[in-house]
């Protein structure tokens with residue numbers, strides 16, 4: 001083949017490269033890193049699942065499908081999150097486990113102020129007539145057009161409610177949702193947590209005065225680039241939230257609408273793995289734990305487990321939070337060191353421990369004991385496999401899931417993490 005003909009064939013690679021599908025993917029960095037996909041999305045799904053399941057059943061009993069409005073949808077991220085909720089996780093035999101199937105979804109409407117993100121969402125999902133997108137400002141009221149029917153689920157994700165820097169706009173929006181609800185709806189509000197360790201310098205006991213933060217979007221760059229681009233970095237003004245304040249906002253909205261907006265659940269998401277743990281922008285003591293957890297879940301990458309060990313530095317005047325984080329640190333580190341010891345003691349050739357692993361103390365919290373026992377079984381069941389990098393591809397990801405479970409069981413839904421999420425309900429069916 002001539003060189004010219006060979007060059008002509010190169011177009012196949014050029015097309016592939018420009019389509020973006022040839023891009024090097026890594027779960028170690030970027031918006032959709034391993035922590036986002038495997039911890040944050042999954043923890044949100046875990047808490048939403050029972051409520052979405054009930055909602056779907058409720059609509060089915062009325063011979064209706066579910067209508068969803070995603071406020072601040074970005075490039076349809078909420079759709080992807082919700083569509084990924086499974087009916088359950090545990091069994092092995094079934095293939096079709098999706099909760100929000102196409103047959104169940106009536107309509108998903110994504111709303112965002114950002115034109116580029118709306119265009120991206122339309123690019124990806126525009127061919128599906130049940131997924132529609134609208135550019136609108138949710139601070140100016142509920143974006144309903146003409147006689148558009150109300151929705152069954154009003155969804156927000158990843159701190160979107162923190163764009164309501166003045167509580168009044170959120171109160172107004174929630175009140176409008178409640179007023180327009182005919183029978184029943186669910187509302188999911190997602191804020192930045194007031195007491196995340198990653199911004200410990202911003203902690204305050206003067207909640208009415210110190211409400212917002214200057215959020216710098218520096219985490220998308222690595223350390224050197226961050227330093228070089230410091231003056232060009234984008235900043236957002238965002239509301240920080242505690243559960244107590246969120247409850248007060250929702251109560252005010254309910255009073256205004258003349259109907260109760262009932263809190264069903266609060267949870268803290270990304271307690272030690274918020275994006276600014278890695279940047280240490282707002283806390284000089286923050287350690288890059290997100291990076292270490294990303295590495296645990298990255299295929300065929302070996303993680304230095306000492307990078308996961310966490311040394312909480314308390315802040316005077318915040319004893320109730322200090323106690324919580326100290327407890328969490330002790331549990332987290334106990335699990336990490338236990339797994340490290342198991343791997344040191346396990347002998348692949350003889351398929352047993354060189355010296356027996358230390359017993360799990362009965363005094364440890366149940367969630368920690370469960371996860372230590374689970375990891376002991378994982379190491380024994382897979383440590384001898386040899387092929388397929390059992391440490392990198394099985395034991396480390398399982399340690400990631402065990403740490404996720406531990407943090408999820410210990411969280412209290414108070415605003416002590418990157419994200420604080422509230423799930424609410426308006427129910428007029430008995431009125």
Ligand SMILES: C[S@@+](CC[C@H](N)C(=O)[O-])C[C@H]1O[C@@H](n2cnc3c(N)ncnc32)[C@H](O)[C@@H]1O
Nearest residue numbers: 072073074077112113114137138139157158163
């Ligand atoms: C933190 S991002 C979350 C995006 C997406 N929901 C996700 O899960 O990745 C917040 C989103 O809210 C949008 N937003 C901010 N203020 C808004 C407003 N007043 N009205 C509508 N959308 C807004 C932003 O453009 C952005 O896409």
